[in-house]
């Protein structure tokens with residue numbers, strides 16, 4: 484049996500756009516999306532000259548490790564959107580059901596998958612994140628989920644699919660409209676944006692998704708974390724530090740999920756840096772930066788982020804936490820009327 488290469492899927496057809504918790508079957512709408520390769524120079528790493536920063540922990544930036552994937556495939560993935568799994572500033576994430584793969588060898592194993600759908604004004608966040616997935620290919624299935632590609636399609640401004648996405652996005656995060664994308668402003672401080680990012684941040688007629696391996700739940704709240712779990716989490720972020728990826732701004736409880744462990748999941752692989760097999764995985768690289776920090780210095784920053792996660796887990800009590808919000812009836816009625 485062969486496993487699905489990260490670049491095997493060329494096109495994706497998604498049906499049932501977009502369900503809600505109260506109406507998981509909602510939407511007879513369908514769309515087809517095409518893989519878009521993410522340019523290597525999409526993002527500029529932050530490079531400090533090690534000779535002028537002696538003792539500050541800067542190193543020579545290692546080149547991106549060469550991809551171990553075969554030549555790009557031509558497979559077509561067909562799936563319907565299942566349960567809503569979560570959302571953030573940039574996206575809404577759904578389980579994928581009834582997954583079928585065509586134009587691929589029949590013995591290819593497809594693990595349980597999710598689709599991360601960018602909010603219409605956050606396509607650049609997903610594109611940026613897809614660059615980090617490419618950059619961290621060697622730790623996909625190790626300390627981050629396997630990523631099967633970034634896909635896009637153009638949708639006319641007055642299309643039902645676009646309207647449905649806007650309505651669902653608004654439902655899960657009503658305050659999103661018009662929010663400034665601070666990450667891009669930060670990228671701009673390092674020089675002009677890559678033309679693709681500059682163009683995509685003006686567009687409001689693109690649906691963009693990534694297809695990711697489905698992970699398990701977050702760390703259980705309200706109990707002390709074992710030393711073993713803490714060591715595992717620290718080692719997981721050490722893998723990123725070896726690739727000069729600093730993700731301290733997005734180390735949050737929401738962004739650490741259990742490694743998949745169902746009978747249909749793919750096994751977790753040993754770290755190419757520490758040979759450890761992790762029980763947890765990190766997600767969400769919208770705010771990550773590639774910077775020539777040494778591993779210990781990057782790890783120091785990651786420890787700060789993890790300290791916040793440990794506090795959150797250990798001092799949690801239910802009344803404080805009420806996420807996600809319940810859907811309001813009137814919005815739900817509106818959505819149902821669109822089906």
Ligand SMILES: Nc1ncnc2c1ncn2[C@@H]1O[C@H](COP(=O)(O)OP(=O)(O)OP(=O)(O)O)[C@@H](O)[C@H]1O
Pocket residue numbers: 568569570571572573574575576597599628695696697698699733737738740766767768769
């Ligand atoms: N691979 C996955 N498997 C299972 N659930 C996932 C997966 N990826 C994301 N989720 C769920 O979706 C939620 C939102 O995902 P994520 O944090 O990646 O979104 P985001 O929009 O990039 O967040 P933000 O921009 O606010 O940092 C997660 O907290 C988690 O509950």
